[in-house]
Amino acid sequence: MHIHELDTPALVVDLDVMERNLIRMAEYTRAHGLRLRPHTKTHKSPLLGARQLANGAAGLTVAKVTEAEVMLASGTEDLLIAFPIFGAEKMRRLVEVAKKTRVTVSVDSVEAARPIAEAAAAAGIPIGVLAEVDAGLHRVGVQPELFVSLLRGLAPLKGIELRGMAFYPGHIKNQDPGALAALSTLIQGLVAEAAAAGFALPVVSGGTTPTMWHSHEVAGMNEIRPGTYIFNDRNVVLSGACTLADCAATIIATVVSTSVPGQFVIDGGSKTFSSDRAIVDGFGLFLDAPDALFEKMNEEHGYVKHAGHQRKVGERVRVLPNHICVAVNLHERIYGVRGDQVVESWTVDGRGKLQ
Ligand SMILES: Cc1ncc(COP(=O)(O)O)c(C=O)c1O
Known part of the structure; x- marks a missing residue:
C-alpha cells in the first residue's frame, strides 16, 4: 500500500x-x-x-x-x-x-x-x-x-x-x-x-x-x-542527542478546514498527539510545512497557524510529535513504512495498560 x-x-x-x-x-x-x-x-x-x-x-x-x-x-x-x-x-x-x-x-x-x-x-x-x-x-x-x-x-x-x-x-x-x-x-x-x-x-x-x-x-x-x-522525537532532537534524520515516528494528518484566515485545521488534536509541550513553541513540528506552527489543540482538532502558504482541504501534512511515547499510547495501530510504501503494521498491545 x-x-x-x-x-x-x-x-x-x-x-x-x-x-x-x-x-x-x-x-x-x-x-x-x-x-x-x-x-x-x-x-x-x-x-x-x-x-x-x-x-x-x-x-x-x-x-x-x-x-x-x-x-x-x-x-x-x-x-x-x-x-x-x-x-x-x-x-x-x-x-x-x-x-x-x-x-x-x-x-x-x-x-x-x-x-x-x-x-x-x-x-x-x-x-x-x-x-x-x-x-x-x-x-x-x-x-x-x-x-x-x-x-x-x-x-x-x-x-x-x-x-x-x-x-x-x-x-x-x-x-x-x-x-x-x-x-x-x-x-x-x-x-x-x-x-x-x-x-x-x-x-x-x-x-x-x-x-x-x-x-x-x-x-x-x-x-x-x-x-x-x-x-x-522532537524533544530528543531539542536535547541534542539526535537529529531530525534519526526520528522514525511521525503522524500523518489531513487538512480538514481552512475557514479561518491564516490558519488550517488538521484531523488530530490532543487525542492523537497528546498535549505534551516542547521547550519551544508548538505541539509538534511540521516536517513538510516549515512555515506552520501547531499552536492549539482540542481533542480532535489541531489548529495550525501559517505564515503565508495556505493549505488546501484534503492536503496531508506530516508531524513530528513532541513526545512520541505518549502519542503511541493513543494509537491502536502503527504502520511501518519503507520509503513511501506501507510494508507492515502492528497493534500497540500495551496501550492503556496502566495497572
Ligand atoms: C524509570 C525509567 N527508566 C527509563 C526511562 C527511559 O527514558 P527515556 O524516555 O529518556 O528514553 C524512563 C522514562 O520515562 C523511566 O521512567
Missing part, C-alpha cells in the same frame, strides 16, 4: 530509521561494555521488544505489571519493572509473570519491598529488586544519604534477591557536561559506599535517551534503559 492510501491520522514508523537507531544503540553499548535493557514504554509492543532483543538488548524494562504481562510475548528472559509497584492484585499478577520469566522490580522503600518479598516467598519464586536512588529528578528513589540504609532494610527480607541499584537521571535534558560529571561522581560514590558496607551491586542501572551517548561517562553504571531512542 502507498503511504497516501493510509486513513488519517496515522502514526507511521520509518523502519529503516528505526532499525538504524536499534543498531547504533547495540553497537554503542557493546563498544562500552554496557548492558542494554530498553524501556518499552515508548512502543508498548512485544513485536518491537523482540526486535530490541535481536539487536543486543539483554532484557526489557516496563513500568507496569500489566505491561509486563503484555511484554512476555516478546520472548524476553529478563524483565525489569522500573516502578515501585504496590497492592495485592499487582503482587498476584507479578508472581504469575515471575513464573514465566526472570523479574526484577525497582523499589525505594522497605514498605514497597516487603509485599514483593512475601508474595515471592509464598510462591517459592525468586523476584529480584534494585534499590532505587534519587539521582536528581526528585521523583522516586531514596535520597543518596539514605541509600545504604535502604540496602540494610532490604537485606533481611526473605523471598527477594537484591540485584543492584537503579536510578533515572531524567533531570538531565541536554548534553550538559557538568550535570553528567555530577551524576558520575554521585553514582561512583554510592557504589563505593555500598561496597564498604558489604553490599555488592551486580547491576547499576540508569540511562536515558537524552544522555544516551554519554552513558559510558557515568562511572559505575553498567546497564542503561533508554526507551525513546527507538523512535526519537
Whole structure:
C-alpha cells in the first residue's frame, strides 16, 4: 500500500530509521561494555521488544505489571519493572509473570519491598529488586544519604534477591557536561559506599535517551534503559542527542478546514498527539510545512497557524510529535513504512495498560 492510501491520522514508523537507531544503540553499548535493557514504554509492543532483543538488548524494562504481562510475548528472559509497584492484585499478577520469566522490580522503600518479598516467598519464586536512588529528578528513589540504609532494610527480607541499584537521571535534558560529571561522581560514590558496607551491586542501572551517548561517562553504571531512542522525537532532537534524520515516528494528518484566515485545521488534536509541550513553541513540528506552527489543540482538532502558504482541504501534512511515547499510547495501530510504501503494521498491545 502507498503511504497516501493510509486513513488519517496515522502514526507511521520509518523502519529503516528505526532499525538504524536499534543498531547504533547495540553497537554503542557493546563498544562500552554496557548492558542494554530498553524501556518499552515508548512502543508498548512485544513485536518491537523482540526486535530490541535481536539487536543486543539483554532484557526489557516496563513500568507496569500489566505491561509486563503484555511484554512476555516478546520472548524476553529478563524483565525489569522500573516502578515501585504496590497492592495485592499487582503482587498476584507479578508472581504469575515471575513464573514465566526472570523479574526484577525497582523499589525505594522497605514498605514497597516487603509485599514483593512475601508474595515471592509464598510462591517459592525468586523476584529480584534494585534499590532505587534519587539521582536528581526528585521523583522516586531514596535520597543518596539514605541509600545504604535502604540496602540494610532490604537485606533481611526473605523471598527477594537484591540485584543492584537503579536510578533515572531524567533531570538531565541536554548534553550538559557538568550535570553528567555530577551524576558520575554521585553514582561512583554510592557504589563505593555500598561496597564498604558489604553490599555488592551486580547491576547499576540508569540511562536515558537524552544522555544516551554519554552513558559510558557515568562511572559505575553498567546497564542503561533508554526507551525513546527507538523512535526519537522532537524533544530528543531539542536535547541534542539526535537529529531530525534519526526520528522514525511521525503522524500523518489531513487538512480538514481552512475557514479561518491564516490558519488550517488538521484531523488530530490532543487525542492523537497528546498535549505534551516542547521547550519551544508548538505541539509538534511540521516536517513538510516549515512555515506552520501547531499552536492549539482540542481533542480532535489541531489548529495550525501559517505564515503565508495556505493549505488546501484534503492536503496531508506530516508531524513530528513532541513526545512520541505518549502519542503511541493513543494509537491502536502503527504502520511501518519503507520509503513511501506501507510494508507492515502492528497493534500497540500495551496501550492503556496502566495497572
Ligand atoms: C524509570 C525509567 N527508566 C527509563 C526511562 C527511559 O527514558 P527515556 O524516555 O529518556 O528514553 C524512563 C522514562 O520515562 C523511566 O521512567
